[in-house]
Amino acid sequence: MKVLVMDGVSEQGLAPLRQQADIEVVIGEKMTEDQLVEVIGDYDGMIVRSATKVTERVVEAAKKLKVIGRAGVGVDNIDRAAATNKGILVVNAPDGNTIAAAEHTMAMMLGLARKVPAACGKLKNGCWDKKAFLGVELRGKTLGVIGLGRIGSAVAKRAQAMEMNIIAYDPYISEEHAKKMAIEIVTLNELYARADFITVHMPKTKETYHMINKESIALMKEGVRIINCARGGIVDEAALYEAMIAGKVAGAALDVFETEPNTDSPLIQLDNFIATPHLGASTAEAQINVAVDVAEEIVAALRGEIVKNAVNMPSMSPKLLAKIRPFLDLAEKLGKFQAQMLNGRVEKVEVVYSGDLARYDVNPITTILLKGLLDPILQENVNFVNAPLVAKNRGITVVQTTTDNAEDYNNLITVTIYTDKGKRILAGTLFQNNDSRIVNIDGYRINAATTGHMLVVPHIDKPRIVGRVGTLVGDKDINIAGMQVGRIEIGGKAIMVMMVDNIIPQCALDELAKIDGVLEVKMVSL
Numbered sequence: 001m002k003v004l005v006m007d008g009v010s011e012q013g014l015a016p017l018r019q020q021a022d023i024e025v026v027i028g029e030k031m032t033e034d035q036l037v038e039v040i041g042d043y044d045g046m047i048v049r050s051a052t053k054v055t056e057r058v059v060e061a062a063k064k065l066k067v068i069g070r071a072g073v074g075v076d077n078i079d080r081a082a083a084t085n086k087g088i089l090v091v092n093a094p095d096g097n098t099i100a101a102a103e104h105t106m107a108m109m110l111g112l113a114r115k116v117p118a119a120c121g122k123l124k125n126g127c128w129d130k131k132a133f134l135g136v137e138l139r140g141k142t143l144g145v146i147g148l149g150r151i152g153s154a155v156a157k158r159a160q161a162m163e164m165n166i167i168a169y170d171p172y173i174s175e176e177h178a179k180k181m182a183i184e185i186v187t188l189n190e191l192y193a194r195a196d197f198i199t200v201h202m203p204k205t206k207e208t209y210h211m212i213n214k215e216s217i218a219l220m221k222e223g224v225r226i227i228n229c230a231r232g233g234i235v236d237e238a239a240l241y242e243a244m245i246a247g248k249v250a251g252a253a254l255d256v257f258e259t260e261p262n263t264d265s266p267l268i269q270l271d272n273f274i275a276t277p278h279l280g281a282s283t284a285e286a287q288i289n290v291a292v293d294v295a296e297e298i299v300a301a302l303r304g305e306i307v308k309n310a311v312n313m314p315s316m317s318p319k320l321l322a323k324i325r326p327f328l329d330l331a332e333k334l335g336k337f338q339a340q341m342l343n344g345r346v347e348k349v350e351v352v353y354s355g356d357l358a359r360y361d362v363n364p365i366t367t368i369l370l371k372g373l374l375d376p377i378l379q380e381n382v383n384f385v386n387a388p389l390v391a392k393n394r395g396i397t398v399v400q401t402t403t404d405n406a407e408d409y410n411n412l413i414t415v416t417i418y419t420d421k422g423k424r425i426l427a428g429t430l431f432q433n434n435d436s437r438i439v440n441i442d443g444y445r446i447n448a449a450t451t452g453h454m455l456v457v458p459h460i461d462k463p464r465i466v467g468r469v470g471t472l473v474g475d476k477d478i479n480i481a482g483m484q485v486g487r488i489e490i491g492g493k494a495i496m497v498m499m500v501d502n503i504i505p506q507c508a509l510d511e512l513a514k515i516d517g518v519l520e521v522k523m524v525s526l
């Protein structure tokens with residue numbers, strides 16, 4: 001077997017691969033997409049860092065590729081959907097560079113506080129200028145951490161040692177987990193209002209893209225300092241530039257840019273701006289760690305063994321998989337549905353398997369349900385193998401029970417999510433021919449397919465609500481494909497599930513929420 005290693009992955013870390021007599025390791029030079037497309041057909045495995053883009057064309061051209069390994073955390077340079085379609089496993093090495101990225105963030109924070117790069121630059125240009133570089137202390141300042149995962153937590157711990165007060169925003173981490181680290185969880189707006197330094201440590205997702213923008217900067221303290229050692233694009237660079245020119249932002253440090261490599265951003269010319277060329281993971285230690293981790297994963301994957309950090313694929317015995325595959329699909333959809341219906345911080349997930357289903361080993365089904373629930377939130381890391389661990393690490397309790405009694409159904413999966421704002425129940429079943437259906441939301445019986453886009457509207461059961469919702473959706477030129485209304489008693493609470501052909505824009509959802517009698521409006525896409 002042949003494994004192509006790109007992007008200067010640490011040679012020392014490749015030992016687990018080099019030790020395999022039947023695996024040839026080929027160190028690749030920097031390649032264009034066309035060059036990669038030309039050679040990839042020869043390889044069974046591939047390792048990249050962030051420079052090589054494993055695009056759909058590259059994946060398509062692969063003839064015998066079984067695994068793509070990322071020596072690091074972020075897999076946004078790999079087309080995971082294309083790899084999954086082709087049955088290629090994608091693995092990463094999420095733990096090995098946590099400390100490196102956290103320490104780089106601390107270096108950025110201290111560099112900003114004491115203006116180290118600018119002072120050094122001036123001195124190197126022959127100017128001993130003591131007056132221009134009055135700094136600030138970190139002690140007693142408030143650090144706002146957005147994204148309290150591995151790196152965010154490691155930064156918080158280090159900043160606590162500098163006697164900073166830590167506040168954090170992470171909607172997917174339990175308050176209890178934060179409490180254990182002596183970190184105060186706050187809302188995003190509170191974080192903006194209170195923090196002297198703000199550092200972001202989440203993946204780049206639809207939700208986090210340009211999260212730090214003109215509007216959010218306006219909510220921040222005068223003289224705030226901003227750091228991004230996570231992913232380019234989380235900070236809107238144009239808005240940051242304007243705010244720095246206006247003096248609202250006293251300093252900023254970016255290790256990552258929306259377009260990389262980047263040498264011509266106007267930010268780079270500002271004295272109070274520190275730029276590094278995506279160096280967060282660039283320590284000797286981290287590079288060995290991630291290379292060892294990913295090399296071990298590649299060996300396991302090529303040998304057909306269980307991998308720890310699969311990003312895109314379930315691994316289980318083909319016999320069990322054949323039996324439970326339709327339930328896996330249903331469970332993942334239920335998790336995904338719940339993720340989009342969430343209000344508040346997830347504290348507990350309770351899954352009840354009823355009827356025929358109770359005879360199987362339901363652990364893999366719970367795992368994929370958790371993946372469906374957590375994957376939209378922790379996009380880069382949650383997979384079939386690690387979903388339970390991710391939930392545990394985030395302080396989420398998972399309870400799974402089985403019962404023979406499925407009431408009117410042959411089988412039923414009921415998922416109750418408990419958050420700090422209440423609970424939400426969702427149940428789904430598989431009818432004959434593996435037709436999967438959502439049959440209950442919060443106690444209201446419905447019958448909805450598990451595909452497409454759905455508008456879910458809990459409301460008061462009274463005249464003119466269904467009509468007004470339908471009219472408003474139609475006025476936005478969105479076709480309604482079907483509708484279900486579930487209620488328990490006349491005039492009480494009810495739920496409307498409207499199948500629509502397109503996603504309804506947020507502004508229209510806001511309008512719908514204002515209709516008298518509408519209690520909540522959620523857009524769910526499966």
Ligand SMILES: NC(=O)C1=CN([C@@H]2O[C@H](COP(=O)(O)OP(=O)(O)OC[C@H]3O[C@@H](n4cnc5c(N)ncnc54)[C@H](O)[C@@H]3O)[C@@H](O)[C@H]2O)C=CC1
Nearest residue numbers: 074101147148149150151170172201202203229230280281
């Ligand atoms: N500059 C560099 O060289 C490096 C950058 N990274 C990047 O750092 C980031 C963090 O990595 P890890 O801590 O390992 O990931 P992680 O998955 O452990 O943590 C991410 C955290 O972000 C939170 N999150 C997700 N969406 C959020 C939102 N909308 N608002 C607030 N929080 C949200 C999640 O709940 C999670 O706790 C990733 O983007 C990763 O790619 C990682 C290593 C090196």
Ligand SMILES: O=C(O)CCC(=O)C(=O)O
Nearest residue numbers: 049050071072073074281
């Ligand atoms: O490999 C690198 O240098 C970048 C690491 C990184 O950004 C990540 O692990 O997400």
